Amino acid sequence: MKIAVSGKGGVGKTTLSAFLVKWFASKGKEVLAIDADPDANLAQGLGLPNPTGITPISEMKELVAERTESVPGSYGGFFKLNPKVDDLPEKLAIRAGEHIRLMVMGGVKKGGSGCVCPESVLIKNLMQHLVLRRDDVVIMDMEAGIEHLGRGTSKGVDCLIIVVEPGRRSIETAGRIRALGKDLGLTRVCLVGNKTRGPRDREFLAGSLKDFRFLGFIPYDEELVEADLQGVFPETVKPETKAAFEEIAVGIAA
Structure with missing residues (x-):
C-alpha cells in the first residue's frame, strides 16, 4: 500500500498521516513514514522526541554529493541523474x-522552469524507489504541490488523499492538487x-466537491488541537x- 496525503497547509494532513502510520502498524504491517513536506512536522505528529534534531536528507550535503557525483554547494555543472538509493532506507x-x-x-530549492539540482534528483530517485520497489506500507505526508512525486513514481501510488477543511481556499487547493495528480497519472x-x-x-x-469521493469526515476535536500544540500523537480523542x-483507514485499505 502506497498512500500520499496532501492538502493546504494547516488542514490536518500531518495528523491524518500520523494516524494512518499508527493504524497500519497496529495491524502488524511494516510502515515507512515519509515526511515529504518542506515544513517537516511528521516526526512531531508521531510523537518523536527532539524532532527538530532530525536532519532532512536534502540537507545532507556530503551524501547528496557522493550519490550524485556533484560538488557540495555548487550550482550547474554535471551530476549523476540515476544515483544509487536502494540502500538509503x-x-x-x-x-x-x-x-x-x-x-x-x-525541501528542495526551486529555480526556473526545468530547473534540476542534485538534491531534487536524489530525492526523486529515492521516492521512486520507495514507491515502486519497497514492500512496506508507505505513507507520504506531502506538500500541497506534491513536488516530490514524478510521473513514473505516481504509477505506484495506490491513493492520493487530499485533506480539506470547511473553507473556500481549502476547496480551491484541493482542485489544484487533483489537477497536478491527474497530470502525473494518479487515478x-x-x-x-x-x-x-x-x-x-x-x-x-460534499456540495462544493461533488465530483470527489470522500473517505470520511473528521469532527473538530480540541484534543487534536492540544496534541498538535504539545507536539505529541493524539492518543486520547473523542470516540x-x-x-x-478508523472509517477512513478501513476505506483506504479496502
Missing part, C-alpha cells in the same frame, strides 16, 4: 515505534474532510473522532 530511516520507521526528505484521488463542526460543514464540503479515523 536501511541507512537513514529512523525507528519511530514498533513496525514504524521514518524518513524526512526536506485514485479521494478526500477527507477535517475540522467539521456538524452536518452543515459536511454538507458544505466519534477515533471512529472517523
Whole structure:
C-alpha cells in the first residue's frame, strides 16, 4: 500500500498521516513514514522526541554529493541523474515505534522552469524507489504541490488523499492538487474532510466537491488541537473522532 496525503497547509494532513502510520502498524504491517513536506512536522505528529534534531536528507550535503557525483554547494555543472538509493532506507530511516520507521526528505530549492539540482534528483530517485520497489506500507505526508512525486513514481501510488477543511481556499487547493495528480497519472484521488463542526460543514464540503469521493469526515476535536500544540500523537480523542479515523483507514485499505 502506497498512500500520499496532501492538502493546504494547516488542514490536518500531518495528523491524518500520523494516524494512518499508527493504524497500519497496529495491524502488524511494516510502515515507512515519509515526511515529504518542506515544513517537516511528521516526526512531531508521531510523537518523536527532539524532532527538530532530525536532519532532512536534502540537507545532507556530503551524501547528496557522493550519490550524485556533484560538488557540495555548487550550482550547474554535471551530476549523476540515476544515483544509487536502494540502500538509503536501511541507512537513514529512523525507528519511530514498533513496525514504524521514518524518513524526512526536506525541501528542495526551486529555480526556473526545468530547473534540476542534485538534491531534487536524489530525492526523486529515492521516492521512486520507495514507491515502486519497497514492500512496506508507505505513507507520504506531502506538500500541497506534491513536488516530490514524478510521473513514473505516481504509477505506484495506490491513493492520493487530499485533506480539506470547511473553507473556500481549502476547496480551491484541493482542485489544484487533483489537477497536478491527474497530470502525473494518479487515478485514485479521494478526500477527507477535517475540522467539521456538524452536518452543515459536511454538507458544505460534499456540495462544493461533488465530483470527489470522500473517505470520511473528521469532527473538530480540541484534543487534536492540544496534541498538535504539545507536539505529541493524539492518543486520547473523542470516540466519534477515533471512529472517523478508523472509517477512513478501513476505506483506504479496502
